[in-house]
Amino acid sequence: MAGFAEIIGHEQIIEHLQNAILSQKVSHAYILNGPDDSGKKMIAEAFAMALQCEKHGTEGCMECHSCKQAISKNQPDIIYVTHEKPNTISVDDIRRQVKDDVDIKPYASPYKIYIIDEAEKMNVQAQNALLKTIEEPPAYVVILLLTTNADSFLPTINSRCITLDLKAVPNEKIKSYLMEHCQIPDYQAEVCTAFAQGNVGKAIKLASSESFNEIKNSALQLIRRLKEIDLYEMMEAVKQISEYKLEINDYFDIMMIWYRDVLLYKATADVNHLVFRDEIYDIKKSASKSSYEGIEQILEALEKAKVRLNANVNFDLVIELLLLTIKEN
Template sequence: MGNFSDIYGYETIKEHLQSAISMGKVSHAYVISGGLGSGKKLIASTFAQTLQCEAGGVEPCGVCHSCVQAAGRNQPDIIWVGHEKPGSIGVDDIRDQLVSDMQIKPYSSPYKIYIIDEADKLTVAAQNAMLKTIEEPPAYGIVILLANNPDVFLQTILSRCVVLDLKPLKDDIVIKYLKDHYDNISDYECKFAARFAAGRIGRAMTMVESTEFAELRRDVMDVIKNAKDMDSTDIMTSVKRVTNYKLTIDDYLDLMLMWYRDVLMFKSTNDTNLLIFNDQMTLIKSQAQTMSYEGLQDIINSIDRVKVRLQANVNFDLVIELLIMAIKENS
């Protein structure tokens, strides 16, 4: 676990948190919002570690007993609230791990800090159970909610929290992070990862480090290259392969979206400098020549519709089959 100075970007948010610490004006409730891989947990854990640090500064010292415990995720007064059901955080989780527990004074620290990851999974009942605690916390109580989408929170919750929104970082910040932390990474890999990550360093790291991502990219490219010649059997074989990526389907679809935007960009501008997939110029030029503007836009719209439909829990295989058919028809 690092210091605030080790966190790339988000200067205003870091300054706000450090100023609150130095002036003794720490809020009892925060919402830290941002997409997957944006750094919510890193900022929350650094903030919590700094608040509990025995040195009392605006950066964690990293060597005191509390900092060592926090780095190992076993600081008794920094509680990461868990949940049994993968899809929701229920009222019992909140009552047992937060509401009741906060009545017990800190073991050895100035605060008891409760961090709820994936807090947008809080049920309405769980939010209501937490409301009184946020309204009238003990002086030592702090609740930090981490969420991809803070709009799901009750207005009564949001109105009592300091909301910190981690907006996407600029590509050059993501690229700098990758160059600083990975040896022998090429300029192309940095640029590609930064564009794919859409301003989220954690997502860029996953792409660089994951062997599974390389396999995902190969399967995406297989559909892109061969969809126009696929028969019904080939399509169903591809659908079955895509089911391997149910948990990372957003990555699969985003990669596909990047490709067709590249083809559309080249068709419109003929400028290779604007492309992300500049290692695939032959195929991009070929598809730009043979595919119409309307066809490319139809594919892009189809990918966007798939994202919406999958959020609504429609039949996964059917949605992917229709997408591949749309790509085939417009290739």
């Protein structure tokens, strides 16, 4: 568990929470809303640790008994709400772990804090059970709902919580962190940062992922030889991509970053702002052979392919149409 000081970005949210501690105006319920791996849990845990810290500052001291318990996830008044069914938080989960527990006073802390991760998985009955607690909570209760989709909550829950939306973290901060803490070279940090789109957790995962490098190499290899592929070889290319069916959005994103680089180089002839600048020879070649309209059509085709696959259109057909569009342009 990290304190606020170790969190990359999200300064406004951290400032809001620290001001609430300082002014003793901590709300009884917060929604932390943002994509997977964006830092919701780190913020929730840092906030919980600071609220329970025996030194009563705006940051956990990391040294007192409560902080040490929080770091090892054994603080009895910081409760992680769990669920047995992978895709549902049921009414029984909420009743057993929250509703039937809130009236028991904290063991040794000022607050009793409930962290509900993946809160968008609460069904309507679970939300209604939680709503009763949010409406009339004991003074010592703080509920932290971590979600990728705050719109999935009942309007009555949203209206009674303070919603904090996690924003994208600036690329330079992510890149610096990857180079300093993950010990990866400048070029690899640049690729992971661009690909993560402001999500620190995703960037860290990519930096240490062997499969990501494999997908990247496969996508770039295909892009380089696509112009020379005859139509009868197209099914072999589709088969190559189908090996990454489970990571297909990552595959598409790599292709999109490549063609954005081609477009940027064609417009500016500047290598410095390219993500794949180590591939400059092939980017120059692609830029010289493609029109602005052609590159735009490729980028649009990649977006359409994502939408079609989400709508369960036949995988091979979607990929074949995409490759034909790229080849033509």
